[in-house]
Amino acid sequence: GTGKVTATPINGDVEYLSPVNIGGQTLNLDFDSGSSDLWVFNSQLSTASQTGHTVFNVAKSQTLQMMTGATYSISYGDGSGSAGNVGTDTVNIGGATVTSQAIELATAVSASFVEDTASNGLVGLAFSKLNTVKPTQQKTFFDNAMPNLAEPVFTADLRSNAVGAYEFGAIDTSKFNGTMQWAAVNTTNGFWQFSSEKFQVGDATPMAVPGGQAIADTGTTLMLTSAAVVNAYYANVQGAVNDQQVGGVTFPCNSQLPDLQFDVGGSFMANVKGSDINFAPVDNAGTTCFGGVQAIQSNLQIYGDIMFKSQFVAFNGGNNSIGMAPHQ
Numbered sequence: 574g575t576g577k578v579t580a581t582p583i584n585g586d587v588e589y590l591s592p593v594n595i596g597g598q599t600l601n602l603d604f605d606s607g608s609s610d611l612w613v614f615n616s617q618l619s620t621a622s623q624t625g626h627t628v629f630n631v632a633k634s635q636t637l638q639m640m641t642g643a644t645y646s647i648s649y650g651d652g653s654g655s656a657g658n659v660g661t662d663t664v665n666i667g668g669a670t671v672t673s674q675a676i677e678l679a680t681a682v683s684a685s686f687v688e689d690t691a692s693n694g695l696v697g698l699a700f701s702k703l704n705t706v707k708p709t710q711q712k713t714f715f716d717n718a719m720p721n722l723a724e725p726v727f728t729a730d731l732r733s734n735a736v737g738a739y740e741f742g743a744i745d746t747s748k749f750n751g752t753m754q755w756a757a758v759n760t761t762n763g764f765w766q767f768s769s770e771k772f773q774v775g776d777a778t779p780m781a782v783p784g785g786q787a788i789a790d791t792g793t794t795l796m797l798t799s800a801a802v803v804n805a806y807y808a809n810v811q812g813a814v815n816d817q818q819v820g821g822v823t824f825p826c827n828s829q830l831p832d833l834q835f836d837v838g839g840s841f842m843a844n845v846k847g848s849d850i851n852f853a854p855v856d857n858a859g860t861t862c863f864g865g866v867q868a869i870q871s872n873l874q875i876y877g878d879i880m881f882k883s884q885f886v887a888f889n890g891g892n893n894s895i896g897m898a899p900h901q
């Protein structure tokens with residue numbers, strides 16, 4: 574079978590939320606190709622933590638079965654996280670259904686998740702080896718669904734300030750231009766990781782990337798790479814400054830940002846549109862804007878939603894490869 578759901582941008586493309594049916598209850602969740610736990614806000618959480626959220630009511634599901642003795646605890650790169658106990662239930666994502674999916678029921682969530690009332694949890698879509706459930710590690714929705722999918726794939730069609738889609742089991746060729754190009758994924762770290770050795774602005778000299786590795790992370794807002802690449806890119810932008818107060822590079826909102834090409838698996842260069850690199854204004858007047866490409870100190874670059882807004886991306890769990898093509 575196949576399954577397709579909307580991916581709705583929230584708060585200026587900070588994240589994308591999709592409806593998921595769990596045991597008859599529908600929650601808007603953040604599909605995250607950078608982690609491997611499906612966890613939800615639920616009725617076990619403190620009233621304070623539940624405030625503003627749609628929670629999964631553990632008493633209401635006819636099909637929820639608690640997994641005795643099972644717990645989870647997950648931490649994310651931004652310092653956020655959640656922890657709790659575990660059950661299994663039927664999960665239906667746009668028609669793709671798994672009857673016994675591990676549902677991780679938070680009993681504690683960090684402040685940033687409590688404050689983000691639009692999101693009621695995450696659907697981890699990285700590799701199951703990253704799943705944090707103990708004593709028995711659990712499989713992701715994609716791993717569980719794969720045997721019954723028409724094709725062992727899911728796709729991310731994320732749009733700038735517009736509703737896009739996640740689809741399981743098929744690649745909708747009407748959603749992208751030209752031929753999709755594919756690269757090998759290295760699953761060692763449990764991410765959708767591929768080599769990405771260089772960036773290029775126009776026909777300027779390509780910029781090398783320390784470590785030369787990147788992950789495709791639908792749950793990260795920006796595109797995070799080395800400071801050297803960030804500085805070289807914004808050197809093309811009049812008035813770009815690294816503003817510590819704001820926490821990254823800003824520039825005049827009316828800047829003409831150049832496109833940025835990045836290497837995928839050493840086999841092709843994919844493009845990020847300059848317009849997508851203008852992420853959001855930092856001031857009420859809308860004169861100063863925050864860049865979508867920012868620096869991290871890591872040998873592993875994180876290509877988040879800024880990249881997905883320019884590229885339609887297919888994740889192939891059958892042969893562990895990643896496909897990209899410019900959106901239609």
Ligand SMILES: CC[C@H](C)[C@H](NC(=O)[C@H](C)NC(=O)[C@@H](CCSC)NC[C@@H](N)Cc1ccccc1)C(=O)O
Pocket residue numbers: 603605606607608609647648649650651652653695703788790791792793873875
């Ligand atoms: C500090 C935690 C480190 C980064 C590491 N954790 C991870 O790598 C986890 C699985 N993945 C993440 O922290 C990041 C990828 C980091 S690359 C190393 N992806 C998940 C993130 N987008 C989830 C999220 C969504 C919305 C709001 C906030 C966070 C670990 O557990 O060791």
